[in-house]
Every structure is written in C-alpha cells, then in structure tokens.
Amino acid sequence: MTRPAYPFTALVSQEDMQLGLLMAAVDPQIGGVLILGQRGTGKSTAVRALAAVLPDISVVSGCSYACDPQASAGLCVGGCQVKSKTKRPVPVVDLPLGASEESIVGGLSLEQLMVSGRRVFEPGLLARANRGFLYVDEINLLEDHLVDLLIDVAASGENRVERDGLSMVHPAAFVLVGSGNPEEGELRPQLLDRFGLAVEVTTPQVLSERIEVVRRREAYDRDPVAFVASYEQAQQALTRKITQARRQLDKVKVPDGLLEKAAGLCLSLNTDGLRGELALMRASRAMAALNGARQVTIEHLKAVAPMVLRHRLRRDVLDETTGNERVARALATLMP
Amino acid sequence: MTAQALTPESLALCAFLAQPARYGGILIRSARPGPVRQAFEALLRRMVNVSDTASGLRLARLPASTPSETLRPSLDVVQTLAAREPIYDPGWIDCHRDCIVLVSMAERIEPALAQELAQALDQRRLLLVLLEESVGDEPGVPPILFDRMPLVVVQDRLLPPEQSTDEWVRQLEQVIQAWPVSAHGRLELSSDQWRRLAAIASVLDIPSLRPLLATGRLAIDLTRQASPRARKVSDERVDQALVAGLVPHARRWPEQVPDQGNDDQQPSAEASESDDPGHSHDQPQETDQSQAPVQGALEQSSTHHQNQQDHHDQQAVEAALVDLQRGLLGAYGMGPRRPMRSGQARREGGRAGQRSWHPSRGRRLRVTAWKRGQPARQLAWVKVLERALPLQDMRRRVSPSEDRLLLMPSDLRIWRRQHRRPLTTIFLVDASGSMAATRLAEAKGAVQTLLAECYVRRDQVALMSFGGQGVRVNLPPTRSLVAAKRALTALPGGGASPVAAGLQAVIRLVDRLAQQGEDATIVVLSDGRANVCLDGEVNRTLAGQQAQRAARALASQALRAIWIDASPRPEQAAQVLAHAMAADYYPLPFASASQIHGLVSSVMKSSTGRESVS
Numbered sequence: 019m020t021r022p023a024y025p026f027t028a029l030v031s032q033e034d035m036q037l038g039l040l041m042a043a044v045d046p047q048i049g050g051v052l053i054l055g056q057r058g059t060g061k062s063t064a065v066r067a068l069a070a071v072l073p074d075i076s077v078v079s080g081c082s083y084a085c086d087p088q089a090s091a092g093l094c095v096g097g098c099q100v101k102s103k104t105k106r107p108v109p110v111v112d113l114p115l116g117a118s119e120e121s122i123v124g125g126l127s128l129e130q131l132m133v134s135g136r137r138v139f140e141p142g143l144l145a146r147a148n149r150g151f152l153y154v155d156e157i158n159l160l161e162d163h164l165v166d167l168l169i170d171v172a173a174s175g176e177n178r179v180e181r182d183g184l185s186m187v188h189p190a191a192f193v194l195v196g197s198g199n200p201e202e203g204e205l206r207p208q209l210l211d212r213f214g215l216a217v218e219v220t221t222p223q224v225l226s227e228r229i230e231v232v233r234r235r236e237a238y239d240r241d242p243v244a245f246v247a248s249y250e251q252a253q254q255a256l257t258r259k260i261t262q263a264r265r266q267l268d269k270v271k272v273p274d275g276l277l278e279k280a281a282g283l284c285l286s287l288n289t290d291g292l293r294g295e296l297a298l299m300r301a302s303r304a305m306a307a308l309n310g311a312r313q314v315t316i317e318h319l320k321a322v323a324p325m326v327l328r329h330r331l332r333r334d335v336l337d338e339t340t341g342n343e344r345v346a347r348a349l350a351t352l353m354p
Numbered sequence: 355m356t357a358q359a360l361t362p363e364s365l366a367l368c369a370f371l372a373q374p375a376r377y378g379g380i381l382i383r384s385a386r387p388g389p390v391r392q393a394f395e396a397l398l399r400r401m402v403n404v405s406d407t408a409s410g411l412r413l414a415r416l417p418a419s420t421p422s423e424t425l426r427p428s429l430d431v432v433q434t435l436a437a438r439e440p441i442y443d444p445g446w447i448d449c450h451r452d453c454i455v456l457v458s459m460a461e462r463i464e465p466a467l468a469q470e471l472a473q474a475l476d477q478r479r480l481l482l483v484l485l486e487e488s489v490g491d492e493p494g495v496p497p498i499l500f501d502r503m504p505l506v507v508v509q510d511r512l513l514p515p516e517q518s519t520d521e522w523v524r525q526l527e528q529v530i531q532a533w534p535v536s537a538h539g540r541l542e543l544s545s546d547q548w549r550r551l552a553a554i555a556s557v558l559d560i561p562s563l564r565p566l567l568a569t570g571r572l573a574i575d576l577t578r579q580a581s582p583r584a585r586k587v588s589d590e591r592v593d594q595a596l597v598a599g600l601v602p603h604a605r606r607w608p609e610q611v612p613d614q615g616n617d618d619q620q621p622s623a624e625a626s627e628s629d630d631p632g633h634s635h636d637q638p639q640e641t642d643q644s645q646a647p648v649q650g651a652l653e654q655s656s657t658h659h660q661n662q663q664d665h666h667d668q669q670a671v672e673a674a675l676v677d678l679q680r681g682l683l684g685a686y687g688m689g690p691r692r693p694m695r696s697g698q699a700r701r702e703g704g705r706a707g708q709r710s711w712h713p714s715r716g717r718r719l720r721v722t723a724w725k726r727g728q729p730a731r732q733l734a735w736v737k738v739l740e741r742a743l744p745l746q747d748m749r750r751r752v753s754p755s756e757d758r759l760l761l762m763p764s765d766l767r768i769w770r771r772q773h774r775r776p777l778t779t780i781f782l783v784d785a786s787g788s789m790a791a792t793r794l795a796e797a798k799g800a801v802q803t804l805l806a807e808c809y810v811r812r813d814q815v816a817l818m819s820f821g822g823q824g825v826r827v828n829l830p831p832t833r834s835l836v837a838a839k840r841a842l843t844a845l846p847g848g849g850a851s852p853v854a855a856g857l858q859a860v861i862r863l864v865d866r867l868a869q870q871g872e873d874a875t876i877v878v879l880s881d882g883r884a885n886v887c888l889d890g891e892v893n894r895t896l897a898g899q900q901a902q903r904a905a906r907a908l909a910s911q912a913l914r915a916i917w918i919d920a921s922p923r924p925e926q927a928a929q930v931l932a933h934a935m936a937a938d939y940y941p942l943p944f945a946s947a948s949q950i951h952g953l954v955s956s957v958m959k960s961s962t963g964r965e966s967v968s
Contacts, residue, residue, distance in 0.1 A: 021477075021478065056561040056562065057497060057498070057501040057561070057562045057564075058501050058561065058562020058563050058564040058565070059561060059562065059563070060563075062476070112473070114422065114426070114466065114469055114470060114473075115422070115465055115466040115469045116421070116422030116423055116464075116466030116467065116469070116470065118423070118731055118732065120731055120732075121731060125735075126735045128429045128431065128434075128730065128733070128735075129429055129434070129440040131735060131739075131759070132429075132431070132434050132435060132440070132759070132761060133434070133438065133439060133440055133758065134758060134759075137739075155469060155498075156465065156469060156498065159465050183735075183736045199497070200834060200835075200836045201834050201836050201837050201840075202497055202834060203833050203834055204805075204833060204834055204835055204836075220561065221561040221562070221563065224667060225549055225552040225553060225556065225666075225667045225670060225671075226549075226666075226667070228552045228555075228556075228563060228566065229545075229548040229549065229552050231563050232548070232552075232563055232566050232567045232570060233548075235563070235567055236567060236570065236571070
C-alpha cells in the first residue's frame, strides 16, 4: 500500500528550492544542493517528489551501478559485458543518519562470505545513487567524517574503496542534496562552499498560500492516486522541459561580458577561491537552458546569484545581515 | 451528554483512538507513570484488540534506545551461520507494519532512530504513540518527530481533577465507540476558518504547516462527533482543535507572561517590555504594546505584496492576536505556559545524542571479540578470516561433507570505535550591579565568537546569568549560531547577586549533560560578592557560605572551570570561590569579548583526554 509520491509540480511557493533542484538535474556538474529551512516547509517532500519528474535513464541490465550503456566501457567493476539495456527511474537514494561507513561506501558481502566463503564486494548507498541523487535529511546532524566522505565522492564522481582487504573503484556520480534546519545545528563552513547551490525555504508569508499548501496536502492525503493523476499533465510537461534543457545545455552561449560581471560580483563579495565563479556560470547556463534561451543573459545571472553565492560569503559572526541581503546589495551596486 | 465533560485534550485522544490511521500519531507529554498513564495504556490495548478484526492493527512497543540499524533489513549472522544459507532479518519496521508503535521515554530517542521513525511515519508504514516523560526544561522528543506529531496533549490535562480515572476511561470508551467513522469528504473548513487558523499559526510563530493540517482535520472530526449531521465545521470545534493541534507547537506567545519560569525561554520581542505583567490583559495600552512586533513583521511583508489579500491577512492576524490576548484559549484551561516550554525547549535541537559507546559511530580503532547482539555490519571480516582460515583443515575433519568456509561464532571479531564526547561550554554571568550591562554584552560577544568556532568541532555553548530576578537560562545549550543570536538579543541586568543560586543552576545543567554523555567546561564571569541567599534573603555572610558550598560541589564534578573576575581590582571573594571550585582564576579588568574568547579557547585547547573509546 505504498502511496504515489506527492507531485513536484503541486508544491506551492517554493520556487527557489524547485529551481535549485531542477538546475542540478539539468547540469549535475553544478554540484550539490543544500536546502536550509525550518521544519514542515516541504524540504523532504520536494526531494522525494523529484524522481517522478526526471526522465528515465537507460542502464545496462542488471548492473548494480546503473552504468550507462553508451559510456565507454572499463569503469564498471560489476563487469557490464552484457549490452542489453533497460530504462529505469533516476535513483533518489535516502541516506539515513544512522548509516555506518560500511553501508555507505560498501564492503565485503557478508552473505557471500558466509555461504560460499568468497570475498565479494557488496555495493553500498553510493553505488545505488550513481547517476542520480543522494539525499541526506538533517545533514547538519550527520557525523563529520561521513559528510567529508560524501563530499569527496560527490566531487570526484567515483568511489574508491580501500578496506577489508578490498581495493577497487566504482562510478558514483551523484548530486548530493542535503537539507537541514540551521536552528538545530550549524553546518561546518568549510563544507558549505562545497555545495553548488544553497536555497533557503521559508513558510509562505501570505496566509492564502499557506492555506493552499494545506488544502492540497489534504486533497492528496484523501486520495493520493486521484490527486497525482490531476497533476499528470503538468508533471509530463516538466519532464519534457528538463529533457529539452539537458539537450540544449551545451549549446547555450555565455557572452564574455557576462563572465566579467560574474567575476566582478564574486570579487566584490570577497568569496574564497574560484568555486563561486564556476558555479555561477554553470548555474546561469542551466537556468538559461531551463528557460529555453540560447544565450545567458544578465537576468539569468541575477536570478541564480543568491543561491550560488549566499553560502560562500565569509562570515562575520556579529553581522546581522543574511547572505541573501549581501548578495542582493552587491548585485544592485554592480548591475543596476 | 457526558461527552461534553471531556476536555479538548481527551477529545483529541478519542479522535486518535477512533481513527488512528487518519492522524498517524499522538504525543503525550509529561506522561509520568501513574494511574492515568496505566489506564491509557490499558485502553490502547483494548482498542487494538477490538479493532483487530476490522483494521488489522496491532500494538508494538519500541524501546527508545533501540539502535536505528535494527529498523532496517540486514543479514542475520547467527541464523545464516547455522542454516548455511543467507537468512535476512527484514528489520523491525517491516516486522511491525501497520502497528501502533508505543514508545515510552520518547525524549530518549536518538536522532538517527527519530529519522527512521519519521520516514516510516511519512510513508504510513506505522502509527506512533509517543510518551514523553521529561519535565521542566529538559529536552523533549527530537524535533523531527515533534513536528510530525499531529496531536500533542499533556497527560495532566486529560481529565479534570475531580473525575476518577475509571470514570474517565469509561467515558472515553463510550465516546470512541460512538465516534462517526464514515467518509470525511463532505465536511470542509470555510475559507475564513482556514484563514483564522493560519493567522493564529503566524501569531504563534509556527513555520511548519503540518500542525495546521492536523488542526483542520481534528476540527472536522470534532464537529462530526458533536453533531453527526452538521453541514459546516463549527467555530467552537475549531477552537477545541487548536488545543491539541496547533498550540503545542507555538514558539512565541503574544501575551506577557506573568510567570518567572518562562523568562529563560522567552527571548523574543516581548522581552524588551519591562512593565509589570500581572494585571488584566484587557487594557488597551498593553494590547498595543505586544501587538507591535507582529504588526511590524506584517508591515514588512506587505511592502512586497501590496494587495488586498494582504489587507485580509493583516486583519486576520490582528483578530487572532486579540483572540489570543483575550484569553480565548484560556477558556479551555490552557495558558501560555505549556506551549512556551514545548516550543522553545525544542528549539535547540534536543541532543546531539552522540554517545561514546555507540557501536557504529566514530572512527575505527581496533578489533575485539564479537558478542551476541552486537551489530553484524560492524564485523571486521578480514580479522575473522584470519582467525578462521587456519582452522579450516581441522574443522573439515569434523564435518567432511562441507566444502564451504566453516565459521564459528568464536571466530567473529568486531570493530571498536573511537568517538569524541561533545563538549558544552557553560557561561555563568553575573548580571548584578552597575557592570551588568557591559559584562553581559561582552559575554554575549564571546559566546557568539565561540559558537562560530565551535561548530568546527561540533560543540555547544550555553549562557546563564544571575541577578535581581534570580537565575536565568539565557541560552540553553546550543550549537546553533542562529538560535544564539535570537536568544541573546535582549539581556537585561541589574539588581542583587545570588551567586549560590547561579552555581547551583550550573550544577543542574552539568548533571543533565552528563546523563546525555556530554562533558562541560564552565566559564564564570563575576566578582564573586554574593549578597542574596538561596531562599532570596539578603544576608551577605550566609550568601557567601552558600556560594562556597555550591562551588565545592561543582569542584567535585572535576570539570574544567575558569573564573574571570572583571572587576577593576582583583576581588578576594572571587579568588576564594574560584579556589573552592578548583577553577583557574583570571583577573581581567574591563574584559572584552575577544579577550574572554581568547582565554576560553586557549584553555579548551590545553584540556586533553576528550577522546573516548567504545
């Protein structure tokens, strides 16, 4: 009696979060998405709803790493010699807080070891998340060494296992999505800027929007199947939009003037390193692709700048202004 | 009708017991063992037995200390070894699908377990009854579960004092049996009712929308229960539904709170008002005052959306505010007291819950023999093979027909792990006398700088102060800079100096942290001149003696402690107390935030031996 997930398109006034997730779906290179906000604002709902709008991926049948049949062979340790392929939904894997390192990176297969005495690698959560999303709810409560591990793998796109006498590499290219409530614990600053995007979710300030959220949820709870069916068209349209955007992504042009503006913005905000500029460009391009534009414009840049930069600013503890405000101020002075 | 005598809390309980699946869960707070809880548990068992045939519900108990990995499917090592073929344990949740899961001492649930339960709740794989036994400002159930509890009731308010437990149970059973359990599709809240609920949620500063949803649902059910033929949801039922649905989640209360006990947990805008709150709430002047922050917030938002909708919103919020201030909810025997505790105590995120003994956390350290019951996932397989392989020849002679690896439970080895105990730095600030304002300001700055640094190491900071109004917990232990900033916006000072009471409050906090497996460092900012006794009497000599006794008690805890004397000249009283407390004494005339921070962090770095091994 599993219920169909709440439709992504039925979310109310969470545009930032939706946009962030969609951009990461269009261009996984953007890096992970960090969702910060209070409880009950639809963070988990949005992530769990994501799988339904993403176009299916084609994989080598039976491969535990969901290898792409088109990809050059050799990476997969599962031995994907079989070239028959199947379609399957994009994996959105939940990483529970209580997960041990072994269950994340994988380890010796207990089953094989005990039954046949053979030493066989058993893939972990990272393998399951390959070519999809890995979702960590309450990432601010996850143990530090596990967060380090996730970020490492997410950045390199492959999981290197050196344990229990096993030594191997398998593909693990996923978009890391973390969510958390900053009031319940802070995330280490050196981890913050490893996320490509950081979006802030708040409860809608307008009462009627709040009521709309509750109404839709009530309708969904009453009859999930009918509710999901009523959003079928919107869902399919969104899926088409994502497919289109992915196809267009490489063709979207970035004018030189815009690159300069992006660099100027990062400079004026004093962000550390070059990650900011890179992410800003990638995000603007994904934004343009989602909008069906051929070329990145200043509007795209402005739209994505807060979520790309707000978590990369040097923090002054005693400064009351939020990251969003500072980015907005810098934007206003640089690009009136 | 006898049903009218039931409190709104009891009605909410009936609503849950009549249709558990419609709600998903209920939290009972202050559920101390006693006749009421016993009666409730017995009732729950009976209800489940009755509905056994109809809905297939069962009752299961889950100990709050269950490790979260037992909830998921895993390989059953012992069975697999015995049966010689893989045997899987489907995990606790799968074994208890569609059960009503009863968790007592729910405040002890670890974050990892809480997350598993929350997810199972979201997927409707189980129903949850949480019994929270914490009292006072002790942490309650983890926030991830609290937010998902559609109904929250306090045990003491379930039955009126004059009613006997037996009579109450009989009444509950009658009501539940007569509960209309047909389709609920027809009845809906009107737009105005929804707007009113949303406005109340906004006044009570509840960002989550889950409580709103639950309240609407409960209002519908209560209406149907009261009059099965009703065409519309009655306003009276909406008010009743608020009691268990929305109000427990409140994080701010618009009224002035005449109760001392709430001061420490009430850092928001009201704190800036200083006049005596004991009088009636009908005075228009007072209404205006406490309305100001809410109106301000609304005006801000309305600059963005200048439309009529906003005007409606504002009206609704104002009406809700006036309702709450007029004690609308007081009619149901419900003041701001409970909600303030629940909302705020939860704010700091409960505990990190990182126990030093946890078998699956921390870094691997060394290998020891496996004992029954330890998680199989943690087995050190290479070491197991190293032990088992040399013995294969011998074992094969005993059972020659086997051609596989022969493992015995005695071969099994498990990883021990190293885990750092979380550390809480407790600031105790003297908020008495003329220096109070500056001292507090500097302590506040030091707390924030320390927090900014602390989250590198996952440590917590707490701030307490003592002065004219006794001891206040200005900032409960937190690792969140956001929470600290919010709590520290207003720090009043002045008045007498109850040093002993302050130290005693620290001892209580240290005890609580120790129960959670956490360490503490104490930073006292005071000149040590006590003038108020524990019972509030002004008597320098006795106050000094009491302070020394408290200091010695603190010394017996063997904690790292620093005493910063910020008076212009080193004060003898402070030196004596610091000595009694076994604290390092630092005279720092006109100490600044950066000085304090530098001192504390250097002392913390020098303290060693905080790594613990499991």
